[in-house]
Amino acid sequence: xxxxxxxxxxxxxxxxxxxxxxxxxxxxxxxxxxxxxxxxxxxxxxxxxxxxxxxxxxxxxxxxxxxxxxxxxxxxxxxxxxxxxxxxxxxxxxxxxxxxxxxxxxxxxxxxxxxxxxxxxxxxxxxxxxxxxxxxxxxxxxxxxxxxxxxxxxxxxxxxxxxxxxxxxxxxxxxxxxxxxxxxxxxxxxxxxxxxxxxxxxxxxxxxxxxxxxxxxxxxxxxxxxxxxxxxxxxxxxxxxxxxxxxxxxxxxxxxxxxxxxxxxxxx
Amino acid sequence: xxxxxxxxxxxxxxxxxxxxxxxxxxxxxxxxxxxxxxxxxxxxxxxxxxxxxxxxxxxxxxxxxxxxxxxxxxxxxxxxxxxxxxxxxxxxxxxxxxxxxxxxxxxxxxxxxxxxxxxxxxxxxxxxxxxxxxxxxxxxxxxxxxxxxxxxxxxxxxxxxxxxxxxxxxxxxxxxxxxx
Numbered sequence: 001x002x003x004x005x006x007x008x009x010x011x012x013x014x015x016x017x018x019x020x021x022x023x024x025x026x027x028x029x030x031x032x033x034x035x036x037x038x039x040x041x042x043x044x045x046x047x048x049x050x051x052x053x054x055x056x057x058x059x060x061x062x063x064x065x066x067x068x069x070x071x072x073x074x075x076x077x078x079x080x081x082x083x084x085x086x087x088x089x090x091x092x093x094x095x096x097x098x099x100x101x102x103x104x105x106x107x108x109x110x111x112x113x114x115x116x117x118x119x120x121x122x123x124x125x126x127x128x129x130x131x132x133x134x135x136x137x138x139x140x141x142x143x144x145x146x147x148x149x150x151x152x153x154x155x156x157x158x159x160x161x162x163x164x165x166x167x168x169x170x171x172x173x174x175x176x177x178x179x180x181x182x183x184x185x186x187x188x189x190x191x192x193x194x195x196x197x198x199x200x201x202x203x204x205x206x207x208x209x210x211x212x213x214x215x216x217x218x219x220x221x222x223x224x225x226x227x228x229x230x231x232x233x234x235x236x237x238x239x240x241x242x243x244x245x246x247x248x249x250x251x252x253x254x255x256x257x258x259x260x261x262x263x264x265x266x267x268x
Numbered sequence: 269x270x271x272x273x274x275x276x277x278x279x280x281x282x283x284x285x286x287x288x289x290x291x292x293x294x295x296x297x298x299x300x301x302x303x304x305x306x307x308x309x310x311x312x313x314x315x316x317x318x319x320x321x322x323x324x325x326x327x328x329x330x331x332x333x334x335x336x337x338x339x340x341x342x343x344x345x346x347x348x349x350x351x352x353x354x355x356x357x358x359x360x361x362x363x364x365x366x367x368x369x370x371x372x373x374x375x376x377x378x379x380x381x382x383x384x385x386x387x388x389x390x391x392x393x394x395x396x397x398x399x400x401x402x403x404x405x406x407x408x409x410x411x412x413x414x415x416x417x418x419x420x421x422x423x424x425x426x427x428x429x430x431x432x433x434x435x436x437x438x439x440x441x442x443x444x445x446x447x448x
């Protein structure tokens with residue numbers, strides 16, 4: 001444990017960022033993505049599509065209404081957020097870990113004028129890009145189902161962006177602690193799956209037992225879902241601003257940790 | 269050991285590296301003049317790689333003084349790294365890119381203009397006998413060819429100082445000869 005405690009050393013320092021070089025790190029990942037994007041996009045959006053069919057149309061037959069919405073209307077906007085979440089978290093755990101620990105690409109990069117902070121921020125940006133992209137692809141699917149009711153729906157970019165930055169940060173924190181690939185199983189079983197199941201996508205969090213009803217409030221997915229749903233459906237909901245503030249604050253608060261922890265892990 | 273500004277590529281004085289209670293490098297001093305070929309020999313675990321990692325800024329020094337191209341790598345990391353080339357002990361090529369892309373993407377980290385990068389990349393491929401493999405994905409290369417590419421990649425910024433950590437691992441005698 002002392003080893004991991006050292007990873008936090010100096011988390012308050014001012015990061016050494018060069019935007020131009022950070023972009024070049026991002027660009028390297030983008031270049032690889034563009035080689036395989038077709039297969040990539042298919043897989044990542046097939047799963048939420050299956051959920052939309054199975055739950056929205058299948059289960060939805062038996063659910064009359066939730067808060068005045070049909071089950072499909074209630075469900076679909078949330079799946080935009082979860083599609084983005086899975087894309088980001090897979091990228092910034094398994095794939096970032098591969099680049100960092102197995103392929104040693106980070107090492108190669110920092111032997112050039114690129115700093116470790118540039119590398120980590122480039123990874124965060126790429127995780128964010130991928131999440132937002134997959135969220136938007138699924139948004140188009142949702143639009144085909146006729147569920148997008150307002151042109152303001154395009155503002156979902158804000159919560160999607162913020163949520164995926166936070167998830168990139170959390171994933172990289174875990175990646176910096178991970179001793180091997182197996183440990184990512186814990187990340188997905190203990191954090192991502194519960195968020196997916198209980199974060200307000202499939203049913204309102206108000207129906208959770210009273211003792212644990214407060215828990216989703218601590219997760220980025222819940223706030224993103226609550227912000228995205230009214231935007232997509234064209235409902236006016238004043239609580240949206242509160243959710244956006246939560247996302248902004250947590251984005252800023254979590255950002256220093258992946259920068260410091262990955263750096264401390266690799267530069268010893 | 270005295271420091272001569274401008275004449276030395278590396279200047280190390282009482283250099284020490286500790287990992288917790290373990291001392292990997294114990295109070296060593298040496299200087300490498302510019303243009304000099306300097307070989308660091310020692311048994312396994314002697315601390316050679318630790319020294320190399322300190323020189324390239326990959327490992328903060330615990331004690332002593334270390335100047336690389338007359339600058340402290342920890343306060344001037346970007347400037348120093350722009351002027352050195354590094355071949356690490358373990359290959360860290362980008363296995364998801366082709367041979368040529370590896371060189372071009374790497375040149376991009378040095379902010380080389382596109383046309384300069386392309387020119388130098390072609391030159392390096394020729395020098396390393398890799399021109400036929402330019403379009404091959406790195407993962408498909410044999411160990412020795414990967415090593416040649418790693419060596420070539422370290423030359424992309426025309427470094428004033430080249431740090432080689434076991435550079436000939438996996439190279440055939442022919443390649444060793446041509447790379448001297």
